[in-house]
Amino acid sequence: MSSFKPTFLCDELLRDAAFVNGKWVKNTSEFFEVTDPANGNVIAKLPEQSVEIVDEAIDAASEAFKTFKNISGRQRATWLRNIYNLMMENAEDLGKILSWENGKPLAEGIGEVKYAASFFEWFAEEAPRIYGTAFSPAIASNRAFTRREPIGVCGIITPWNFPSAMITRKAAAAFAAGCTVVVKPDSQTPLSALALAYLAEKAGLPAGVFNIVLTDKKTPEFGMRLCESPKVKKVTFTGSTNVGKILMKQSASTLKKLSLELGGNAPLIVFADADLDQAVEQALASKFRGLGQTCVCANRLYVQEDIIDEFSSRLASKVNDFVIGHGFQDGVTHGPMINAKAIEKVEAHAQDAIKKGAKLVVKGGRRPDLGPAFYSPTVLSHVPQEADVTSQETFGPLCALIPFSTTEEVVKYANDTDVGLAAYLFTKNIDTIYTVSEALETGMVSVNTGVFSDCTVPFGGVKESGFGREGSLHGLEDYTVIKTTIIGGLPSRL
Ligand SMILES: NC(=O)c1ccc[n+]([C@@H]2O[C@H](COP(=O)([O-])OP(=O)(O)OC[C@H]3O[C@@H](n4cnc5c(N)ncnc54)[C@H](O)[C@@H]3O)[C@@H](O)[C@H]2O)c1
């Protein structure tokens, strides 16, 4: 697959320019390269724009907001539904673009496109249903009601691990509420974002509503512009906790509303009474989705000591069946990492755990035969709680099994971290389901299943995993502000 290039039904989806105010913009002679992580081949050269493009995009979004905010929810729903339909019609091409730039196997790429599209469908249904409240103020001659108004221009910054879904989960909600957006995608995976803009334009979304700016080297300056602009009323970010903290500091001068979907360190707890086949299958699905590169991937697998050896041998035999390779090759179950550098943390965590006494169950390791970004999963058992993997997110294919004896002990281990995004729980005991899920300090708890994300789920974390909820009915609320109207001096009631 060294000279691989996919074929597309619609070549137009592959864009080579930014999208501002309804126009494809190149306006620079500087470029950055987008590469196939499997072989390092250059897929595209995109304009490395100057920071002024961010101001232009903000101005366009601000101008468009003046009319977009007053368009009926029903009309906005029609555009969102059109985008959903176009994404589904082009799912195969979009999946190819996504897998090509991100490396995930094609079936997973197409799966992400459908997941991404589902946010347009969901928010198309929510757009006409934005409710306020009416209430009785303390003063009898007053009447009062609230309505939810769109917050305004939103800055959106997204990571490479879900090049499409992390944008749509935000943008679809923003459009449904009546907001306009400026998106800065990750420079490793911008092609999916541009393909979305192309379809949004085809769907009839007015110019200036959906803007995409491009940079690699000037990322911090682009972020700063979005955070510091008084015209931008909200910044919504998915990515690392470190960058989330930088954006929060930068947003202080304008007191911007923020949604931060940040790093996780998900515990997955398997109690001895769990259905073991189900727990193994679902633990694998959680741990190795995106080869361990999702924020909700299980990072620490706590297995009750009576069953840890049985669990680890069943899990290892399935991991040995994984087929690692280029995401477009038939039969491949897992692709490359996003880049070779990402392997370093996996190796460091594995070595640290082994040094502290962990047992090597599946060796795994780098796969130079496939390319510098390939790594076969490593499975370790009897990992001590003191190992680095329990306190830091690995974000890669290291499966660390840690023994525990009591419920109290495992809840203490699970909560012993600064972050709190997702947690997983495997048990058949209803009391354990309630007591443990209530005791876990995370935004989401998934019981007896390893994959829970869908457009209906309020997605988000607590602690240093950030704040805000995406998807679900709450996802739209995050793009609105409550306006209260009080009418006073009315005559006494008849
Ligand atoms: N909670 C969630 O929903 C969620 C989802 C996906 C990923 N993540 C987290 O993201 C991390 C992995 O992604 P990553 O390493 O690419 O994250 P990252 O924070 O490095 O990058 C994310 C985005 O921020 C941009 N960025 C980087 N530095 C910036 C700066 N100074 N100012 C403005 N923008 C900047 C990047 O270009 C990219 O677009 C993991 O910690 C993972 O858990 C969280």
Ligand SMILES: O=CCCC(=O)O
């Ligand atoms: O990586 C973060 C997002 C994953 C998801 O939406 O399930």
